[in-house]
Amino acid sequence: MDAKMFCFQCQETAGCEGCTIRGVCGKTAEVAGLQDLLVYVTKGLAALTTALRSEGKHIDADINHLVTTNLFTTITNANFDPKAISARIQKTLAAKQQLLGLVSDHESLPAAALWEAAEDEFSAKAAEVGVLSSKDEDIRSVRELLTYGLKGLSAYTKHANVLLKDDEEVDAFIQRALAATLDDSLSVDQLVALVLECGSYGVKGMADLDSANTGAYGSPEITKVNLGVRDRPAILISGHDLRDLEMLLEQTKDTGVDVYTHCEMLPANSYPAFKKYDNLVGNYGNAWWKQREEFEAFGGPILMTTNCIVPPADSYKSRLFTTGAAGYPGCVHIEGSYGEQKDFSPLIELAKQCPTPKPIEQGSIVGGFAHDQVLALADQVVDAVRSGKITKFIVMAGCDGRAKSRSYYSDFARALPASTVILTAGCAKYRYNKLGLGRVPGTQIPRVLDAGQCNDSYSLALIALKLKDAFGLNDINDLPIVYNIAWYEQKAVLVLLALLSLGIKKIHLGPTLPAFLSPQVIKVLVENFGIASSTSVEDDLKAFAIA
Numbered sequence: 001m002d003a004k005m006f007c008f009q010c011q012e013t014a015g016c017e018g019c020t021i022r023g024v025c026g027k028t029a030e031v032a033g034l035q036d037l038l039v040y041v042t043k044g045l046a047a048l049t050t051a052l053r054s055e056g057k058h059i060d061a062d063i064n065h066l067v068t069t070n071l072f073t074t075i076t077n078a079n080f081d082p083k084a085i086s087a088r089i090q091k092t093l094a095a096k097q098q099l100l101g102l103v104s105d106h107e108s109l110p111a112a113a114l115w116e117a118a119e120d121e122f123s124a125k126a127a128e129v130g131v132l133s134s135k136d137e138d139i140r141s142v143r144e145l146l147t148y149g150l151k152g153l154s155a156y157t158k159h160a161n162v163l164l165k166d167d168e169e170v171d172a173f174i175q176r177a178l179a180a181t182l183d184d185s186l187s188v189d190q191l192v193a194l195v196l197e198c199g200s201y202g203v204k205g206m207a208d209l210d211s212a213n214t215g216a217y218g219s220p221e222i223t224k225v226n227l228g229v230r231d232r233p234a235i236l237i238s239g240h241d242l243r244d245l246e247m248l249l250e251q252t253k254d255t256g257v258d259v260y261t262h263c264e265m266l267p268a269n270s271y272p273a274f275k276k277y278d279n280l281v282g283n284y285g286n287a288w289w290k291q292r293e294e295f296e297a298f299g300g301p302i303l304m305t306t307n308c309i310v311p312p313a314d315s316y317k318s319r320l321f322t323t324g325a326a327g328y329p330g331c332v333h334i335e336g337s338y339g340e341q342k343d344f345s346p347l348i349e350l351a352k353q354c355p356t357p358k359p360i361e362q363g364s365i366v367g368g369f370a371h372d373q374v375l376a377l378a379d380q381v382v383d384a385v386r387s388g389k390i391t392k393f394i395v396m397a398g399c400d401g402r403a404k405s406r407s408y409y410s411d412f413a414r415a416l417p418a419s420t421v422i423l424t425a426g427c428a429k430y431r432y433n434k435l436g437l438g439r440v441p442g443t444q445i446p447r448v449l450d451a452g453q454c455n456d457s458y459s460l461a462l463i464a465l466k467l468k469d470a471f472g473l474n475d476i477n478d479l480p481i482v483y484n485i486a487w488y489e490q491k492a493v494l495v496l497l498a499l500l501s502l503g504i505k506k507i508h509l510g511p512t513l514p515a516f517l518s519p520q521v522i523k524v525l526v527e528n529f530g531i532a533s534s535t536s537v538e539d540d541l542k543a544f545a546i547a
């Protein structure tokens with residue numbers, strides 16, 4: 001069968017080579033093409049904003065938000081709705097036309113900045129501008145690595161934006177780097193330099209988001225999170241957007257409707273500002289890929305605030321709502337722009353008509369080990385390392401996924417000696433946060449320290465930097481910390497680049513290396529940073545020198 005699309009941006013891409021008929025994520029060839037076109041016109045818009053900045057002209061925040069939301073929309077499992085994506089293309093073309101008249105020099109602009117067309121021409125153009133339009137394998141590889149890093153950075157930036165925190169420096173970099181992917185004069189080495197710069201801005205972007213979240217909701221506290229259910233109607237909220245959770249809790253207060261977090265929203269339970277809501281019951285379910293069975297059992301409406309959508313079964317599709325950059329055809333989308341109040345009354349009224357959640361777990365788990373809480377334990381941690389009670393920290397952050405090979409991460413966690421501590425963030429935690437690994441013997445330090453969402457990976461970097469100072473080390477790689485990272489989508493790519501920008505080496509990445517990395521680019525990453533793929537539990541324990 002002839003290829004109808006090409007996408008290899010996620011870890012589960014077909015055959016670890018690329019999806020060509022339909023995305024493993026569930027997106028159709030039509031959606032894949034429209035996403036390619038949305039990225040293309042956004043690159044054109046970025047070329048215009050970059051040119052205008054070079055002329056000393058100001059770019060409105062609305063344009064910056066358009067760029068980041070466009071890129072967020074194309075992240076894996078975020079938006080499957082062709083109408084919504086087509087509307088974003090049209091909005092971007094209109095913005096592009098407006099800015100084009102402000103640019104003094106049109107001669108140096110790339111074709112993407114100048115292209116315009118009617119909607120009935122989108123399909124033909126999409127076929128021309130996808131991933132494979134870059135013919136040189138290595139150039140294509142580094143361009144895509146940069147683009148996916150920028151998608152991750154855009155996601156974090158958008159989360160900060162909805163809390164009314166903007167960073168012009170980050171936005172200008174996103175647009176400058178995005179425009180650079182259109183520049184055929186750039187060599188592999190020049191693009192690699194931009195990739196590393198993207199990692200540096202990734203650290204800055206995550207710091208901005210951390211500041212926005214803690215400024216709005218306080219610093220996460222060590223918190224015991226309930227896994228059981230109450231006999232009341234309820235709404236399940238998934239994804240990453242804390243502002244959406246805040247608005248939902250405000251609107252459900254005193255209505256008799258409970259709210260449960262799901263997957264990446266679990267860490268919200270540890271923020272002080274959310275603890276005042278009596279109807280925030282706890283967490284329901286596990287990682288995103290189990291949502292079909294868990295959403296079925298939940299019984300009430302589900303709100304998807306960001307990516308991590310699995311195409312819903314017909315049995316609960318009418319209960320699935322989307323908002324923000326998320327979207328799925330046939331599901332109600334709750335509108336609302338930056339600073340606006342969203343109206344979640346359709347979910348509240350539906351919840352009152354639905355059965356109460358079926359229990360799928362009991363008990364509780366502990367979270368809230370973001371940087372402030374871990375650093376408060378710094379003296380205990382340093383003493384435990386110096387006394388030999390803690391021999392190694394293992395950063396096992398990132399994403400979970402469906403592949404059977406991901407059982408490796410549970411097996412690896414079980415095989416770790418009791419003197420090791422897992423530092424985690426992201427939904428990868430669901431592979432080991434319920435294994436009952438307990439505490440480090442002779443201490444009160446839990447063996448799994450959960451810093452929060454993938455958005456909170458900044459905490460892990462900050463903890464490492466603070467420990468480096470505490471031990472008086474010059475090189476972060478001299479710390480007793482190793483990195484065994486699971487990845488799935490583009491936010492995890494940004495986290496990887498952020499770690500590399502901090503000088504961290506010998507990171508193991510799995511369960512497979514990204515399909516978009518060419519052999520030559522892999523060679524560069526191996527030679528310069530010691531990047532390796534996860535192998536077997538036994539071999540990786542030896543490689544990490546874990547007894």
